[in-house]
Amino acid sequence: MSLDSVITIKDFSVDYLGEKPVHAVVDVNLTLGRGEIVGLAGESGCGKSTLAYAITRLLRPPGLITAGSATFHSREGYDIDLSAISGQELRDFRWDKIAMVFQGAMNSLNPVISIGAQLADVFSTHRPLMTRRQRKERCGELLERVGVDRNRLASFPHELSGGMRQRVMIAMAMALDPQVLIMDEPTTALDVVVQREILDEITRLRSEFGFAVIFITHDLPLLLEISDRIAVMKAGRIVEVNRAYDLYTSPQDPYTRRLLSSFPSLTGERGDFIRTGVMDERLEATGPSPSIGLRSTTPDPTAAGNESPLRDASQQEAK
Numbered sequence: 001m002s003l004d005s006v007i008t009i010k011d012f013s014v015d016y017l018g019e020k021p022v023h024a025v026v027d028v029n030l031t032l033g034r035g036e037i038v039g040l041a042g043e044s045g046c047g048k049s050t051l052a053y054a055i056t057r058l059l060r061p062p063g064l065i066t067a068g069s070a071t072f073h074s075r076e077g078y079d080i081d082l083s084a085i086s087g088q089e090l091r092d093f094r095w096d097k098i099a100m101v102f103q104g105a106m107n108s109l110n111p112v113i114s115i116g117a118q119l120a121d122v123f124s125t126h127r128p129l130m131t132r133r134q135r136k137e138r139c140g141e142l143l144e145r146v147g148v149d150r151n152r153l154a155s156f157p158h159e160l161s162g163g164m165r166q167r168v169m170i171a172m173a174m175a176l177d178p179q180v181l182i183m184d185e186p187t188t189a190l191d192v193v194v195q196r197e198i199l200d201e202i203t204r205l206r207s208e209f210g211f212a213v214i215f216i217t218h219d220l221p222l223l224l225e226i227s228d229r230i231a232v233m234k235a236g237r238i239v240e241v242n243r244a245y246d247l248y249t250s251p252q253d254p255y256t257r258r259l260l261s262s263f264p265s266l267t268g269e270r271g272d273f274i275r276t277g278v279m280d281e282r283l284e285a286t287g288p289s290p291s292i293g294l295r296s297t298t299p300d301p302t303a304a305g306n307e308s309p310l311r312d313a314s315q316q317e318a319k
């Protein structure tokens, strides 16, 4: 596969077996570029989590991968067929190469063990040669990386706010310097201010450490801000994959258009859409999509008003 992909998902299908099998993921093809943030959007029940669980092999029966493959292309130059590994190899691989943060992950911290000890546990398991002192130092660094003071290492989960605990989970996911982070609704349970801070943190850390992210949420406006590309899923299938900017300005699939038009913040007054300017910076960095002539762009009328803030922002840059 292409050198700069980190995951290739090919013709991938997952069923939940039962009297009436559910085809939860159907014939999905998707690549994740090295260091890329791919957003996975779609209504509740369309199969987003199933896809995430299946490629990380966390899927439990009656879920079953019925077709296709998911391949991890390590930065060290070898490939791992995710459907073929098991046991210790699989446990080593998870956290080390691909780490996950799931919705409500903050509630999976052990209430009677300090944050520091739980973080350190990742290192004692996966990096047995590290000394106690090195572990402690590294855990402190990790906490600071996600904006939590290192003196919190001694705290117990109940002494931290929900936002802080979710940050701890993100720190834990980054502990072993994974090449891919899979985040399934990682901030949904948090209030918007904390959510915003964490998202900014994730995009900053991605730039600094270069991991790729599959970011799952039904919050399309949020995905438009943080993603390089967005895949839209409907009833188990991916109906459209495109650069965030292109998906916003010229959605191809009718379902994408419907999804875009269902968010008032995307169709409202100028300025509603860009909440932090992340998208501006991104456009500045990558330039407008070559496939879209900025001045000739005709945004889908159902998706955005004529006063598209995105388009205006990039037009100003183009001057």
Ligand SMILES: Nc1ncnc2c1ncn2[C@@H]1O[C@H](COP(=O)(O)OP(=O)(O)OP(=O)(O)O)[C@@H](O)[C@H]1O
Residues within 6 Å of the ligand: 016, 022, 024, 042, 043, 044, 045, 046, 047, 048, 049, 050, 051, 061, 062, 063, 218
């Ligand atoms: N254990 C299970 N047994 C049977 N069917 C299941 C099971 N888990 C999920 N499903 C079905 O598989 C489909 C996909 O579910 P999934 O949880 O992947 O959706 P999702 O896109 O993550 O939704 P949400 O946005 O609500 O998290 C749904 O129709 C769901 O009912």
Ligand SMILES: [Mg+2]
Residues within 6 Å of the ligand: 048, 049, 050, 184
């Ligand atoms: Mg889900």
